[in-house]
Structure formats: C-alpha cells, structure tokens
Amino acid sequence: xxxxxxxxxxxxxxxxxxxxxxxxxDMNHEYMYWYRQDPGMGLRLIHYSVGxxxxxxxxxxxxxxxxxxxxxxxxxxxxxxxxxxxxxxxCASSWSARGPNxxxxxxxxxxxxxx
Amino acid sequence: ELKVEQxxxxxxxxxxxxxxxxxxYSTTSDRLYWYRQDPGKSLESLxxxLSNGAVKQEGRLMASLDTKARLxxxxxxxxxxxxxxxxxxxxxxxxxxxxFGTGTSLTVIP
Numbered sequence: 001x002x003x004x005x006x007x008x009x010x011x012x013x014x015x016x017x018x019x020x021x022x023x024x025x026d027m028n029h030e031y032m033y034w035y036r037q038d039p040g041m042g043l044r045l046i047h048y049s050v051g052x053x054x055x056x057x058x059x060x061x062x063x064x065x066x067x068x069x070x071x072x073x074x075x076x077x078x079x080x081x082x083x084x085x086x087x088x089x090x091c092a093s094s095w096s097a098r099g100p101n102x103x104x105x106x107x108x109x110x111x112x113x114x115x
Numbered sequence: 116e117l118k119v120e121q122x123x124x125x126x127x128x129x130x131x132x133x134x135x136x137x138x139x140y141s142t143t144s145d146r147l148y149w150y151r152q153d154p155g156k157s158l159e160s161l162x163x164x165l166s167n168g169a170v171k172q173e174g175r176l177m178a179s180l181d182t183k184a185r186l187x188x189x190x191x192x193x194x195x196x197x198x199x200x201x202x203x204x205x206x207x208x209x210x211x212x213x214x215f216g217t218g219t220s221l222t223v224i225p
Contacts, residue, residue, distance in 0.1 A: 033213070035215075041217055041218075042119070042203050042205070042214075042216050042217050042218055043158070043215040045212060048212075050211065056211065059212070090157060090158065092158075102146075102163060103160050103163060104160065106157045106158045107157060108157050109156075109157055
C-alpha cells in the first residue's frame with residue numbers, strides 16, 4: 001500500500017513552459033486535493049476534487065488546471081509557468097470531507113522551481 | 116476572508132518544559148486539524164477535533180477546541196527533542212476547503 005504518491009519529486013522549469021504534476025492514491029479515496037506551500041506560509045488549496053470527473057477551485061486556482069479522469073489520479077497542470085509558481089506542491093486525499101473519521105493523507109511533495 | 120493565525124511563529128524551548136501553541140480562526144467552524152511537518156517532509160496528521168470542547172491527547176501532545184472562542188490549543192508537556200518540527204493547524208469551513216495557519220516552528224533544546 002503506497003498511500004499517496006507524487007511525480008515528479010523535483011522539477012525546474014523556464015518561464016512559459018508547461019508541465020503536469022501527477023498524484024496517485026491507492027486507498028480508493030473519493031476526495032483529492034492540490035496544495036502549494038510557500039516559505040513562511042501554511043498550505044494553500046489550489047483545486048480539489050470530490051470524485052472522478054469532478055473538480056473545483058480552491059483558494060489560489062489562477063494559473064493552474066486540474067483533471068480527475070480516474071478515481072485514483074489527480075493531475076495538476078501549469079500551462080505557462082511563472083516564477084510566482086515556484087513552490088512545493090502537495091497532493092492529499094481522503095475518504096470524505098465531513099465523516100467522523102475524516103483524515104487527509106498527504107503525498108511527499110513536488111519541489112518546483114520556475115526560472 | 117478567512118484567517119487562521121498561529122502564535123507563536125517560532126518557539127524555542129528547553130527539554131522538559133511545557134508550552135502551548137495557539138490557533139485562532141476568523142469564521143465559524145466546528146472542525147479543526149493539527150499537523151506536524153518535519154523539514155523537507157510531508158505533513159502528518161496529529162489530531163482531528165470535531166466539536167466544541169473536544170480534547171485529544173497523544174503522548175506529550177494535547178489538543179483542544181473552543182468553537183465559541185474560535186480557538187484551538189496544542190499543549191506540549193515535558194518537551195523532548197523528537198518533538199522539534201513545524202506544527203500547523205487547519206480549519207475546515209465547508210467540508211472541502213481547508214485553510215491552514217502559517218505554522219509554528221518548534222525547536223526543543225537539550
């Protein structure tokens with residue numbers, strides 16, 4: 001049971017380039033989330049998904065797109081990377097958002113640098 | 116705009132001492148979460164507080180929630196070096212949107 005995995009672990013992009021970050025979970029979770037973490041700040045929610053084929057915007061969605069074509073995968077895309085998107089990106093998943101035993105499981109993170 | 120504030124932001128404490136980290140939030144919520152993050156690592160869930168007055172304890176850490184005061188505390192008892200990490204609280208206001216505090220960086224000195 002791998003839990004939540006993220007690919008890649010590190011990436012350097014030039015301004016204007018595009019890339020996709022992949023998050024995969026093997027716990028059959030319905031909910032998946034993408035966060036970014038910047039120095040001196042907590043995590044901020046970019047986008048989330050409450051099930052296969054559904055996505056919604058979080059707190060800081062601009063410049064990012066997501067897709068959830070399969071229940072176990074949640075993709076985060078940057079169409080035209082900007083230096084302001086330099087950050088550590090975390091994916092998380094959970095059974096539900098309001099259940100009594102709710103807990104988010106986090107992936108190991110992807111460190112992205114945009115030059 | 117929802118704000119989640121933690122204090123202190125940085126905490127250096129001696130082994131064996133007690134201390135409390137505070138988490139204030141600006142809107143109504145009955146759910147609050149505490150996480151631990153080691154340097155360069157991911158987040159580990161510590162506590163899930165689901166109602167007013169909830170108290171949970173694990174080892175030297177105890178978390179509580181006062182929804183009327185919009186305040187949660189994380190109390191550290193007899194700190195040990197292994198507790199050195201950054202601690203985050205997070206508030207869930209809709210079931211899908213989580214707002215994190217800025218974190219408290221804890222260093223326990225021998």
